[in-house]
Amino acid sequence: MHAVGIVAAAGSGLRLGADRPKALVLLAGRPLVAWAVESLRAGGVAEVLVAVPADERAAFAGALPADVRLVTGGASRTASVRAALAAVEPRADAVLVHDAARPLTPPDVIARVLAALAAGAPAVVPVLPVVDTTVTVDADGWITSAPERATLRRVQTPQGFARDVLVAGYDRLPAGADLTDDAAVVRAAGTSVVTVPGDERAAKVTVAHDLALAEAQVRR
Template sequence: MHAVGIVAAAGSGLRLGADRPKALVPLGGRALVCWAVDTLVDGGVRDVVVAVPAAEHAAFATVLPMDVRLVAGGATRTASVRAALAAVGRRADAVLVHDAARPLTPPDLVTRVLDALAAGARAVVPVLSVVDTTVVVDDDGVVADTVDRAVLRRVQTPQGFAREALVDAYAWLPPDAELTDDAAVVRAAGIPVATVAGDERAAKVTVPHDLALAELQVVR
């Protein structure tokens, strides 16, 4: 199976308080995007496309290996993945979409996603159980209901897809649509999404506290 990885790396980094795109923020002396690309490669993906801010192409080219393909991302995550998907060749059987903001994702998580696709899944996402009590609140912030956490899951990346399934789903999606992840895109097109076990190390770096925690986990 020929799998291509897409890394969404066009985010601004405003919530992280950074003076550069979030994917270029250093972790353990290396840009977040470098960690994400290495995760895919070490997990068995040999062809990687990274969606970057158009104005920062040179900065990304400086830190990433020469065999990584760069494309100009869009104003939203959905637009960026759509642009990267257009650069994926027809030789690919599968596409894995990963967030640059999940730098410490272990390679064996990538392998689990690839194995599920090889076994016949058209779409698969890694998930974790919800451990906290989860509630619904009304407009006044008052608890209105408690949700059964046994059926809830936290979704991570990389998310894997049969290439044709993801291409068809994006072709069906309106150009101005913005969904939270690619599993939502294929589900909107009627494609079932399977799950595999996620990993707490695949946590997303969004705010400064997340980056500080990630620094504590980096093996120096």
């Protein structure tokens, strides 16, 4: 199976309090995006494309190995993945879409996603159980329901897909639509998605506290 990795790295670093794209923020002296690319490769993905902001292309080129392909991303995550997917060669059997903001994803998670795809799953996402009570609220903040925790999961990346499944999902997605992740894209097209175990170490870096936790994890 020939798998290609797409890393979504065109987002800003505003919530992180950074003066640069989040993917270029340093973790233990290396940009987050470099960690994410390394995780994909260690998990068994040899070819990687990174969706980057147009005006930061040179900075990303300097932060990544020369054989990583750079693609100009869009105004949203969905637009960035769509642009990168268009650059994936047809010979690829599978595509894994990963967030640069999950720099410490263990290679075992990537390997589990690849194994599920190799076994015939059309779409795969790594997940973790929800341990806190979760509620829904109305526009005024009043609790309206408390879903059964046993049926809930936290979704991580990389999310893996048979290439033709992901391409078909994006082909059916209206231009300008912005979904929360790529599993939502293929589910909207009628594709079932299977889950594999994720890992707490694959936590997303969104705010400064998250980065501090990642720094502590690296120093262990």
